[in-house]
Amino acid sequence: MFLLSIGLKKLIKTGRLTIIDHKGRAHEFAGAPGPHVTIRFTNAAVPWKIVFNRDLGLGEGYMDGTLIVEDSDIFGLMDLLAMNVQRNFTNKRSRAMLTLMRFFHWSTQYNPIRRSRANVAHHYDLSDELYDLFLDDDRQYSCAYFAYPEESLESAQHRKKIHLEAKLHLKPDLSVLDIGCGWGGLALHLAQASGANVTGITLSENQLATCKERAVKEGLTNRLDFALKDYRHLDKKFDRIVSVGMFEHVGASHYNEFFDTLYDTLTDDGIALVHTIGRTQGPLATNAWVAKYIFPGGYIPSMSEVIPAIEQSGLYMTDLEILRLHYADTLKEWRARFAANRDKIRDQYDERFCRMWEYYLVLSEVAFRHCGHVVFQIQLTKQQDAVPLTRDYITAHESQADSAIAAE
Numbered sequence: 001m002f003l004l005s006i007g008l009k010k011l012i013k014t015g016r017l018t019i020i021d022h023k024g025r026a027h028e029f030a031g032a033p034g035p036h037v038t039i040r041f042t043n044a045a046v047p048w049k050i051v052f053n054r055d056l057g058l059g060e061g062y063m064d065g066t067l068i069v070e071d072s073d074i075f076g077l078m079d080l081l082a083m084n085v086q087r088n089f090t091n092k093r094s095r096a097m098l099t100l101m102r103f104f105h106w107s108t109q110y111n112p113i114r115r116s117r118a119n120v121a122h123h124y125d126l127s128d129e130l131y132d133l134f135l136d137d138d139r140q141y142s143c144a145y146f147a148y149p150e151e152s153l154e155s156a157q158h159r160k161k162i163h164l165e166a167k168l169h170l171k172p173d174l175s176v177l178d179i180g181c182g183w184g185g186l187a188l189h190l191a192q193a194s195g196a197n198v199t200g201i202t203l204s205e206n207q208l209a210t211c212k213e214r215a216v217k218e219g220l221t222n223r224l225d226f227a228l229k230d231y232r233h234l235d236k237k238f239d240r241i242v243s244v245g246m247f248e249h250v251g252a253s254h255y256n257e258f259f260d261t262l263y264d265t266l267t268d269d270g271i272a273l274v275h276t277i278g279r280t281q282g283p284l285a286t287n288a289w290v291a292k293y294i295f296p297g298g299y300i301p302s303m304s305e306v307i308p309a310i311e312q313s314g315l316y317m318t319d320l321e322i323l324r325l326h327y328a329d330t331l332k333e334w335r336a337r338f339a340a341n342r343d344k345i346r347d348q349y350d351e352r353f354c355r356m357w358e359y360y361l362v363l364s365e366v367a368f369r370h371c372g373h374v375v376f377q378i379q380l381t382k383q384q385d386a387v388p389l390t391r392d393y394i395t396a397h398e399s400q401a402d403s404a405i406a407a408e
Contacts, residue, residue, distance in 0.1 A: 001027060004047040015080050020070070021047070031084075037077045038070040059289030059363070063355045075335070075362045082366035128210065129348060131183075133341040134334045138185040139210075142245035142275065143327040143375045153333040156326075159398075161189045164242060166397035167273050167319065167379055169387055170194035174239040177201070177265065179231050180246025184211035184224075191223040193401075196240070201229040231261055239270045247276035252283075252299050255309035262380065263313045271387060272315070272380040277327070278303060280372040287363070294360050303376065310380065318387050319379035327375055328368035335361045 001021050008017065008029040015034030019027045022043050041047060046066050050057030061067030062074055069077050131139055136157045144156035145163050164186065168176070172195035178187045181200030184207075191198045202208050211226040241262060250258045262272050279302040286299050310317055338345070338361060346354050367373040381387060 001047050003051045005029075007051070011081075011084050014084055017080060019047075034083075035072075035076060035080050037072045037080050039077060040068045040070055042066045042068065053288060055288040055290075056292065059293065059356075059359050062359050063293075063352055065351075065355070074358055075365070078362050078366045079369070082370040086370040086372070126206075127348065128183075128206065130345060133345055134337040139183040140185055141182055143277075143323060144330040144333075145323070146326055146329050153330070153337075156330070161186055162193075162398055162401045163394075164244065164273060164275065164377075165190060165193055166394045166401075167377065168240045168242060168271055169393060170196050170240065173197060175199070175237075176240040176242065177234070177238040179241065179243040180249070181207070181211060181226065182245070183207050184214045184226065186242070186244060187211070187224060187226070188214060188218060188220065190242075191220050192218070195223070197223050198225070199238070200224070200226045201231065201234075202226070203228065203230060232257065234261065234265050237265055237267050237270075239267050241266055241270070241272040242275075243273070244275040245277075247274055248298050248300060249295070250299075251297060252301065252305060255301070255305065256312060259309045259313035259315060259380075263315055263382065266315075266380075266382055268382055269386050270382065271318075274376070274378045274380065276301065276376050276378075278306070278322075278374055278376040280374055290360070290363070293356055300373065306376070306378070310378075315380040315382060316384055316386075317378060318381050318384070319377075319391065321377040323375035323377065325368065327373070328365050331361055331365035331368065335365065 001019070004019075005027060008019075012029040013031035015032075016028065016030040016036040018036070018038040019029075020038065020040040021027065022041050041061075043066055046057065046061050048057075049061065058067065062069075128139075131141065135141060136144075136154045138154075138157060140157040140160065143160065144153060145160035146156045147159060151159075168190070170176070170190065170193075174194070174196045176187075176190055176196045176198040178190070178198060178200040181187050181202050184200055187198045187200040190196050200211055202211070205228060208226055208228050211224075215221050215224040215226065247258070262274075266272055277300050279300050281302070283302045283305055284300075286295075291298065307317070335358075338357060342354055345357070364373075379387065387393075
């Protein structure tokens with residue numbers, strides 16, 4: 001506990017953390033008034049693991065049951081730690097140390113096609129039943145768009161699809177490419193709402209099967225086509241390109257390749273839209289626990305990494321929107337639904353899996369609440385006049401959609 005205590009005394013400036021070690025001794029770390037959390041270590045190795053690899057030590061300790069939260073829950077613990085980490089982030093020494101990490105993430109971001117497919121399968125080829133137990137009824141596995149505080153997850157996810165549709169400025173019979181199409185919900189929406197012809201590509205065999213089933217069920221096989229394909233294997237042009245929640249899996253060393261592909265694949269008067277999680281604090285290495293257990297090969301970009309690749313591709317950035325706490329609220333809903341169905345998920349997998357998934361959802365939520373994670377929506381074109389001169393067309397489309405929903 002000695003080395004861990006030194007670090008926690010410097011870290012905890014708000015709230016109070018009590019740690020009961022494996023011998024039953026209590027260690028107190030307190031700052032200004034704030035939340036209080038008590039945790040227990042069940043063996044002597046846990047504090048050492050946290051000291052030598054904070055990310056893995058915390059995550060694996062909770063997964064294995066050697067780190068037990070006694071008077072709160074795992075969200076309470078991570079929320080307390082995250083708010084203190086964020087407070088200390090402005091410290092020059094801390095920022096200098098974090099800057100060193102930026103030089104070590106490139107080798108972990110090498111994502112050739114074979115590795116990309118394996119990385120996707122690791123996460124997205126879990127059972128559909130799992131995702132049904134915490135996502136909305138359309139299986140939208142990305143940030144929702146909340147217009148008001150008490151909006152339901154289903155409504156906010158539908159609003160997100162309308163928001164993307166508006167930015168794509170769609171017309172009937174245009175060709176649309178959805179890169180990383182998930183379970184097909186956005187592709188189906190775009191085909192139904194605009195009469196566009198949509199091609200969705202994915203690297204998940206499980207998701208592909210669901211997409212094709214949904215197209216048949218909705219009678220849209222004439223307007224929808226889905227394929228198991230990497231974005232680097234595209235061989236035709238599209239009027240519109242959209243990518244939601246896929247760019248985080250591209251890898252920092254492949255950004256030029258990604259945007260060059262968008263340029264080559266987009267028609268001259270076309271519009272592309274990239275929706276991705278992003279960092280506001282500059283490039284940092286991926287959390288080691290997330291990279292090991294949740295998203296191998298994943299990386300959250302900073303805008304300073306994305307813009308140079310866009311500039312070199314020849315694309316114009318015609319609109320940039322930053323969604324701030326929308327994803328935190330989305331994750332809060334997922335976390336609540338996961339908790340409500342925890343017994344079913346444990347029966348399907350096991351207790352350790354439940355703890356892993358709880359930790360993942362909590363870690364993600366506090367990152368958006370305290371650690372500078374946001375969502376970037378980047379609109380791109382090859383011509384400056386490919387979209388209207390003002391953003392009024394976006395709000396006008398959304399208002400029209402709202403009116404249509406209210407009339408139903």
